[in-house]
Amino acid sequence: MTSPNTERKRRANGVESRRRILDAAVAIAGERGYEGTSIAAVSAKCGLPASSIYWHFKDKDDLIAAVIERSFETWLAAVELPGEDAGTPLERVTAMAANVARSLVDTPDFLRLGLMLALEQRPSEPRGRTVFLQVRDVARQRIADIARTLLPELAEADVQTLTTYAVAGADGLFVHREIHGEAVDLVAMFELHARMVFEAGARLASPA
Amino acid sequence: MTSPNTERKRRANGVESRRRILDAAVAIAGERGYEGTSIAAVSAKCGLPASSIYWHFKDKDDLIAAVIERSFETWLAAVELPGEDAGTPLERVTAMAANVARSLVDTPDFLRLGLMLALEQRPSEPRGRTVFLQVRDVARQRIADIARTLLPELAEADVQTLTTYAVAGADGLFVHREIHGEAVDLVAMFELHARMVFEAGARLASPA
Amino acid sequence: MTSPNTERKRRANGVESRRRILDAAVAIAGERGYEGTSIAAVSAKCGLPASSIYWHFKDKDDLIAAVIERSFETWLAAVELPGEDAGTPLERVTAMAANVARSLVDTPDFLRLGLMLALEQRPSEPRGRTVFLQVRDVARQRIADIARTLLPELAEADVQTLTTYAVAGADGLFVHREIHGEAVDLVAMFELHARMVFEAGARLASPA
Amino acid sequence: MTSPNTERKRRANGVESRRRILDAAVAIAGERGYEGTSIAAVSAKCGLPASSIYWHFKDKDDLIAAVIERSFETWLAAVELPGEDAGTPLERVTAMAANVARSLVDTPDFLRLGLMLALEQRPSEPRGRTVFLQVRDVARQRIADIARTLLPELAEADVQTLTTYAVAGADGLFVHREIHGEAVDLVAMFELHARMVFEAGARLASPA
DNA sequence: AATGAATGAGGATTCATTCAT
DNA sequence: AATGAATGAATCCTCATTCAT
Secondary structure: OOOOOHHHHHOOOHHHHHHHHHHHHHHHHHHHHHHHOOHHHHHHHHOOOHHHHHHHOOOHHHHHHHHHHHHHHHHHHHHOOOOOOOOOHHHHHHHHHHHHHHHHHHOOHHHHHHHHHHHOOOOOOOHHHHHHHHHHHHHHHHHHHHHHHHOOOOOHHHHHHHHHHHHHHHHHHHHHHHHHHHHOOHHHHHHHHHHHHHHHHHHHHOOO | OOOHHHHHHHOOOHHHHHHHHHHHHHHHHHHHOOOOOOHHHHHHHHOOOHHHHHHHOOOHHHHHHHHHHHHHHHHHHHHOOOOOOOOOHHHHHHHHHHHHHHHHHHOOHHHHHHHHHHHOOOOOOOHHHHHHHHHHHHHHHHHHHHHHHHOOOOOHHHHHHHHHHHHHHHHHHHHHHHHHHHHOOHHHHHHHHHHHHHHHHHHHHOOO | OOOHHHHHHHOOOHHHHHHHHHHHHHHHHHHHOOOOOOHHHHHHHHOOOHHHHHHHOOOHHHHHHHHHHHHHHHHHHHHOOOOOOOOOHHHHHHHHHHHHHHHHHHOOHHHHHHHHHHHOOOOOOOHHHHHHHHHHHHHHHHHHHHHHHHOOOOOHHHHHHHHHHHHHHHHHHHHHHHHHHHHOOHHHHHHHHHHHHHHHHHHHHOOO | OOOOOHHHHHOOOHHHHHHHHHHHHHHHHHHHHHHHOOHHHHHHHHOOOHHHHHHHOOOHHHHHHHHHHHHHHHHHHHHOOOOOOOOOHHHHHHHHHHHHHHHHHHOOHHHHHHHHHHHOOOOOOOHHHHHHHHHHHHHHHHHHHHHHHHOOOOOHHHHHHHHHHHHHHHHHHHHHHHHHHHHOOHHHHHHHHHHHHHHHHHHHHOOO
């Protein structure tokens, strides 16, 4: 009823502005890392003046941490698709891995930025790094849970080893694709990886 | 009377200065990545004025590329130890993997910086990134050669897959140790990884 | 049922808000001077958003001037205590000086900020400075009046000199205490100062 | 012999540049205090770019501290004139006071800035304030020494009181002149102040 | 083989202030 | 009587780089 005039759009919409800033920051930080992300560049990309960014975020550290948080949520939403609970355990594991691979192909910013942050060993650790390691651990827990569910006989120590190995392989294959580009079929590699890890787990669970 | 020692110290020694600069740059770039490495910080760490760094290196890009080159050589020297040609193929593969793991524990700067550079997608790619990808490819060729030697029946496509998988696992496990610190036994994980890859290769080579 | 108390809190109370802003501004400006007092800092200290400060005060200049005005009134109220009109002239002068000293010990913000403003020579003089110089002149007149009352024979030129000297000593001793802290007994020093000035006046009034 | 070409003047004369920066900073900081002194303003006044100021001084704090140090030396040199050791003690004291007054009239920046710094009570005290308080204490020691020399019978406690009082009066009269401008005859007031303090000291030294 | 000094561009962040609601 | 959001100008300071010596 109340006709929304065009001018109103520009004015005082905190949620929308915050989103625009995060969108810009995700794109830039996902490409160039923490130091490579200048507030001026984010400002230019989102159209808001630099000082406005500081209304929404305490400082650059806060902004990057928020970037990690939001892009993790986005990524989780992309990963958690239904339809993975049918078929044999191996089929289910493979389907999940394919899902993760697809999400990483679609929105690689989260993991790319996260890995860059994780590799840095700066004396005063950026908060974004802490946040990434936390959410990464959440993801790790899920993988371990899946292992426990699908391979109930597996000893806990083997669950941990398998999970570490699953994550490490995923990280490494992601790096491989980042380096070699779109030619790499990440989905196929993740499926292969999932099968190898699953079969290794199966061998551990039931030693002939 | 005038001992050459005193003069040697005073006399500008290009090689020695270059080494000090690279030592400082390796440490800083290994911790903070490309953007995080400022000439001023390198200057402060090595004790030479910033302008002296520009006497030895054309620009920052050149310095980082030299860092990659030198730390690759250091790393290669650490990796290539004798005594790996005895025992069964599996034993030999495992011994090599352990060697690589030890070298990464001792001098992680090379791979840490390299991965950071590899992940960045900046518009004008730094030369250091190119250099890293080249030397990384050298390493990859060696792994492929080893696979071809130890598993002669393996099809070339499988050699490539196996090599990719071996490298990805190594990268991922390295990242795991960078994140979780000294508690992680990288040597053990690399040995396990080597065995898994080797056995997968063996299965591919002789499909029963 | 609905107690007016709850509403009083919620309902915007202009007087109370204004007081909170001034309280915060007095504390900050008394510590850091004109330039050192940022609206953001005042906002943080009083809990009201910066824009609310601008509802109560035209601009920063206006706020600082109000700070000076209110803290002068506070200070005056603290100074003007009864019971100083008994005893010999010297006793009365000493008692007054002690009163002033006590007020400066209790609420030093007024004079501290005032002196900072007075010393600054910025191109566009802040209104707070003008206000301070005016109220300071009011105080000076009172001292001159007291001198004329207690030493009626004193020539007017000597009244002025004595007053100037009384004020200068007070300022200087206040600075001394600001620098050296609570160990300094400002009351004792003001009493001594008052006696010295009074006796000098007495000598001037009745040359032997 | 080697003809000094005009271009050389512009180039690489550290001492001269440092002096120009300090000259500019003294003038600005003496007028506007610590916060009021922007690096951009100093840069504009001395003609060197802001970044060059940071070659000579670590940060703004360092610059202001250097300003205090140098202007104290300048002031000391202006104060310490010969010919004060003749005449009666009173004459000598008066002559010294006049010298100090003249130096404060000529170069008031040192004390004006110093007092502004001294009055500030910022949580992280600027180094300039510390330096000022130190050099101020040096000056205070000299006054105390003079008191001990000229009034040998004076008890040490009275020396301290007298010194405090002498300094406080000087500060206060300086403030008076800063406020009321050139019309104030600071030399005359300092002479009067010196006489009053000296006579008070003489009365304390030989109680009739 | 170096280095003291300089420099313009850009870094993050804070400033006082405004305005629509 | 207030406030969330915005904003351009200014803040201090660091950047990579150059150049005369």
